[in-house]
Structures are given as C-alpha cells and as structure tokens.
Amino acid sequence: MEPPERRCLALVDVNNCYVSCERLMRPDLERTPMVILSNNDGVCVSRSAEVKALGSVPMGTPWHKMKNLARQHGILAMSSNYELYGDMSRRFHGLLATWVPPHCQEIYSIDESFLDFGGQRIDRTATGHAIKRQVQQWLGLPVCVGFGGSTKTLAKFANHVAKKRPEWQGVCDLTALSAEERLALLDQFEAKDVWGIGRRLSEQLKEHGIHTAGDLARCDPKRARERWGVVMERTINELNGVSCIAWEDEPPTKQQIISSRSFGGPVYTVDELADPVRMHVGRAAEKLRAQGSVAGRLGVFITTNAFRPQDPQYSPIRTIRLAVPTDDTATLTVWAVQILKSIFRPYRFVKAGVMLDDLRPKSVMQGSLFDALPSEQDMKREKLMGVMDKANGKWGRGSLGIGSAGVKGERDWSMQRGMLSPRYTTRWNELREIS
DNA sequence: TCTGGGGTCCTAGGACCC
DNA sequence: TCTGGGGTCCTAGGACCC
Structure with a gap:
C-alpha cells in the first residue's frame, strides 16, 4: 500500500443559501430581512443576515410563532422552492469542480463542497478569494472558504471562522497558523461550534469543564472515548490534524x-x-x-x-x-x-x-431457486x-403513479406553500422577466 | 390554527446458535 | 445445585448533520 497523499482540504459553502438563491431572482430584496420556510411553511430553515442580527430567530423557529416579530421588523417569509435551490446547487458544485483534479471534490450537502488542494502548489488565501469572486460573478452567490489542512473537521472550523469573523473577509486559511496560534483561535469559539458537537454533547462537555473548541482539542482522545465513545475520539483527533473521517468523492449508495x-x-x-x-x-x-x-x-x-x-x-x-x-x-x-x-x-x-x-x-x-429467471x-x-x-x-413528480398516488390537486394532505416563488430557472413559463 | 424532511453512525440489549 | 462465553443478527433509541 502506498502512503496516502498529503491532503489540503478546503470547505466552500454558500452563505444563507436559500435566501441567497431567492435574492438572485429578486435583487430588490438584497437588504430586506427575510426567511425561507420549510415544507408546509412550518419552520424557518434559512435566514438573511438582517434576521440573524436580530438574535431572536434561531434556525427552526416555527413560522406561526414569529409572525408578530415579522410584522414588527418587516421580515419577509417565503416558501421553500427546492427546484430553484437544486438547480443553483448543481451549478455551484459544477463550478467548484473546475478548481481541483478529478476525485478531489466531495459534495457534502446542497450548499457545501470539500475540495482537496493537496499536491497543488497554490497561494491558499489568494485561491480562496478567487473562488469566492468567481462564484459571486458567475452565479451571484456569496460563499465563504475555509482551508483546514489535513482534516475535514478543521476545514469545517476554518469555514466557520471565515463566516463569523469579518476580519477574515470570507476566507480563512488555518494552515498558515502555527499549532499554538491555531489553538488560540480555537479558544475563541465554543465547543459546540465544532462539527459533530451538538447541543447534548456540548452540555455534557461543559460539566467536565470543557467549554471552548480549544479545551476540546486539548482533551486526551483515549479518555474521551471511554466517556463519550468513538465519535468524540475522532473529533478530538481531527481537531489536532489527525484525519479520521474518510474522503468520499463518490456519493455512497444509500442504506435507507x-x-x-x-x-x-x-x-x-x-x-x-x-x-x-x-x-x-x-x-x-x-x-x-x-x-x-x-x-x-x-x-x-x-x-x-x-x-x-x-x-x-x-x-x-x-x-x-x-x-x-x-x-x-x-x-x-x-x-x-x-x-x-x-x-x-x-x-x-x-x-x-x-x-x-x-x-x-x-x-x-439472489432470488429463490425457482424464480432465478425473471418471468x-x-x-x-x-x-x-x-x-x-x-x-x-x-x-414533474406525481405525473404518473399507481392508483391515485400521483393525482395532483388539493387534498387535505397536500402541502401548503402559500408563499412560493416561481421556478425561475427550470420552467420556461416561469422565467424571470426583465422590464 | 399553525412546529420540515432526509439521512448517518453508534450503542445497548435480546434472541439464538454452537 | 451449579447456570459459560463468543459470535451474529436484529431492533430500538440516541446523537449528530444539513
């Protein structure tokens, strides 16, 4: 077995993805405080910077509970338009693919890709800004770029820093820091800002005096495993540059x-x-x-x-x-x-x-012995x-189905999408008109 | 009246077998 | 009366992610 090539992982993601997609088609909403709602207009799944700044609308807030606040601050709510987001997502990931060799992109979610620049001699910060500029110019989407070096967890963290700290101007290269400087930066963030540490785990960590991401990085991974299991052990190792989470450039076939x-x-x-x-x-x-x-x-x-x-x-x-x-x-x-x-x-x-x-x-x-051949x-x-x-x-989904499965039309069980924007990019008759 | 949808991985415990 | 231990498969539940 050959030793694995040295990795230099970056994470690129779209800021406020769904809100940004809607604003592409409605530039007049650029400064309007706005949220995108989940299916059935249930809860808030994407918030604009103006709404985040209010501090009182966390992700997942039920729409019916924030209606008063919305009136008060003029917050615009829109139903989610997954055709639009899916289409923009394909373009976004396609553009990022041009920055790295084959098998060096891992599409992690609708609005995030890991890129592996290992083996490329590049000025990372300059490359990060070039990517940011290109995605903005070609697609109109704002992104942040984080270079984490050898692990995905550090790339995620770098991206988080790029997003939260304006002084980095949307691009953060952790590999330019010494180990001490990196720890000092980790100490400026809470443990729950680390990828894989959610609400429950961060509460338990606090009970053990582990408050910052830096505290977590300084934990003994073996002992953490005894207390919290193998996932926590991996996270701590990853924070210290020891890669434990596999690279998956091909989407694995689903198990469920x-x-x-x-x-x-x-x-x-x-x-x-x-x-x-x-x-x-x-x-x-x-x-x-x-x-x-x-x-x-x-x-x-x-x-x-x-x-x-x-x-x-x-x-x-x-x-x-x-x-x-x-x-x-x-x-x-x-x-x-x-x-x-x-x-x-x-x-x-x-x-x-x-x-x-x-x-x-x-x-x-494997069929049973007697129906090995298809009838x-x-x-x-x-x-x-x-x-x-x-x-x-x-x-479109639901055109053809079994029985009445696909019949379109309003039923009690049909979805509510009262504030839906048109499917600008995937339906000719819903194209945006420029007057 | 109104609170998303779709995934992953890990762990613990029971059934069962040898 | 003593009442093993390892392995596998299955299920349920917890935690996390976007």
Missing part, C-alpha cells in the same frame, strides 16, 4: 430511503391515509431504482401531532421483510397499504411516511417502471 411529509391539514380515515402512503411508495421506489438497488424491508409510519399534548397520541411504525427484495412500485404499494391497514386506528393524523431498508444492489440480487410479468413491470420514472422526470 425515506419518503415522508406532514399533511396540509389533519387526516382521520384509512382511505385518506392510503393516498399519501401510495405517493410516498412511488417516490421512494423511484429513488431506489435511480441508485440501482432493491429493498429487502419496507416500513410504513403514521403520526399524530406530538405538539398537542391534549390530544391522544398514536404514532405506530411497522416494518416487514420482503420475501423477495424488489424495486417494483406496484408490489411495494400492495404491501404498504396492507401495513397501513394493520396499524391504523382512528386518530387525528398529521403525517405519514414510507421507509425502504436493507438495500442491496439489484445486479447481485414475463417481471419484464413487463420493469418496462413500466422505466416509463414511469421518465415521465415523472419530464413532467
């Missing part, structure tokens, strides 16, 4: 596929629940086929509203093992409806979902699935 969504309004009957369950089976199976897998297990869940403690609560989930793993929407739909009927009781439901588990590559699927019916279904996936890709 979930499709679920809250309803626009409450649903009471099994017939009403069957519609969204069929739709979720369709969506999940489509994702399954897209990655060339079959599922060995299928689960269905329905939930009542946990935010109404005065209501009787009932949120069952049932999973079954499929005798023959499959990617066939019709087969999965039949089973899913069976499961739904078996768990249904009369309650006030607000959400339903479907889960595909125990995924494996279709190519190596004529199997072949017909394959063809039908292909036609369905193409149609849904072309005309």
